[in-house]
Structure formats: structure tokens, C-alpha cells
């Protein structure tokens with residue numbers, strides 16, 4: 001579980017994973033969401049590089065894995081999300097053969113989504129991503145900085161687009177090979193599955209969920225609080 005980001009787009013404050021959602025750190029919600037699945041036996045939390053001790057303390061304090069059989073370990077993260085995922089993979093014990101990579105910034109993912117991804121991996125898919133159809137029409141543009149109008153260069157057919165979420169599930173050796181390749185060649189994949197695609201390995205999509213949205217901007221905090229309030233009602 002990469003949780004080492006600073007959350008710049010959320011605005012000033014504590015690292016994003018440590019910010020509260022209805023009084024509980026986002027990371028605790030995210031660990032609970034994963035631990036709820038019987039497919040998950042261990043959660044490796046990748047903490048901000050200088051915050052591993054604080055994160056360990058918070059997770060204990062909130063009894064994050066609750067009464068489940070899931071173990072939780074904490075390791076320090078890196079400069080980029082890719083680095084953090086690689087450091088998390090390095091902390092897995094021997095004998096693990098499949099892995100889910102889940103953003104701490106998606107604290108409200110329903111257990112059904114976790115199980116759907118895990119089931120597809122268990123049934124033999126080397127790489128699985130949960131995703132949803134895209135509601136907006138998407139344009140490709142020539143990027144201009146400084147707020148100038150940007151020329152449109154194309155409009156991909158919306159019905160073929162999917163917005164990708166996490167947890168993304170992998171055969172561990174496939175994901176490890178993808179990370180090793182990126183470490184050698186360096187590139188800017190924005191998700192783990194994108195790195196696996198570059199290896200030429202097939203990635204499949206299973207249905208994602210509205211509540212697996214990523215908390216990125218301030219408005220997402222409003223949505224997350226509303227979802228939690230609805231769950232309590």
C-alpha cells in the first residue's frame with residue numbers, strides 16, 4: 001500500500017495518508033478496507049520516508065487490522081510512487097506469489113472490488129485492474145503551460161475508455177519484472193499495470209466501484225466524508 005506521497009494537490013497540511021476522514025486517518029481506512037478481504041493476509045504499508053515510526057504508531061493506536069487475521073508491516077517509502085511500490089515489494093516475505101497494489105489515497109474501496117481483483121488473479125490473470133467507464137468526453141491536446149488555449153489533437157472514442165483504480169492485482173514475478181525494467185530504463189508510467197503492459201504481458205480490466213475513487217483534491221474530501229456518513233446512516 002503506497003502511502004508515502006505528500007498530497008500536494010490536496011493543499012498544505014500533513015502527508016495525505018495521515019489526514020483525517022471523519023476523525024480517522026485515511027491510511028487507517030485504507031488498511032481496514034484491505035484487511036476486510038479474506039484474500040489479504042498481509043498489508044505492507046509504505047510510509048513517508050521520515051514517517052515510518054509515526055505511521056506504525058498510528059496503525060497500532062487505531063488497531064487498523066482489527067480482529068482480522070491480516071498482518072500489517074510498515075516500511076519507509078521513496079521519492080516517487082514507483083520507488084515506493086518497489087520498496088514495498090522488497091519487504092514481502094518469501095513464498096508470496098501474488099500481490100495487490102492499493103493506494104492509501106483510495107480509503108473507501110469496497111471489499112467486493114478487492115475480492116474481484118484477487119479472484120481474477122487467482123484464476124490465472126497475470127495482471128488485473130479495476131476500472132470504470134469514463135463519464136466525460138476526453139480530449140488529447142498539445143500541452144501548453146501558462147494557461148494559453150491548448151490545441152486539440154484528438155478525441156478517443158469514449159466507449160472504449162476506462163478510468164483505472166486500485167487495488168491492481170498481479171502475479172508477483174510479473175510485477176517485479178516490470179519494476180526491474182523501469183528501474184533500468186526509467187520511464188513515467190502512472191500506474192503499475194502500465195509498466196506491466198510495456199513488458200508485453202496482458203492486463204485485464206474488472207469492474208471498479210464509484211467508492212474506490214482517489215482522494216486527490218479538496219473536493220474529494222467532501223465526497224469521502226459524505227460516503228462515510230451514508231455508510232453510518
Ligand code: CTP
Nearest residue numbers: 002003004005006007008009079080084104105
Ligand atoms: N505515493 C507514494 N510515494 C510517493 C508518491 C505517492 O507512496 N513518492 C502514494 C500516495 O501516498 C498515494 C498513491 O501513491 O497513496 C497515489 O498517489 P497520489 O494520489 O498522486 O498521492 P500524492 O503523490 O501524495 O499526491 P500529489 O500527487 O497530489 O502530491
Ligand code: MG
Nearest residue numbers: 005006007081
Ligand atoms: Mg502524486
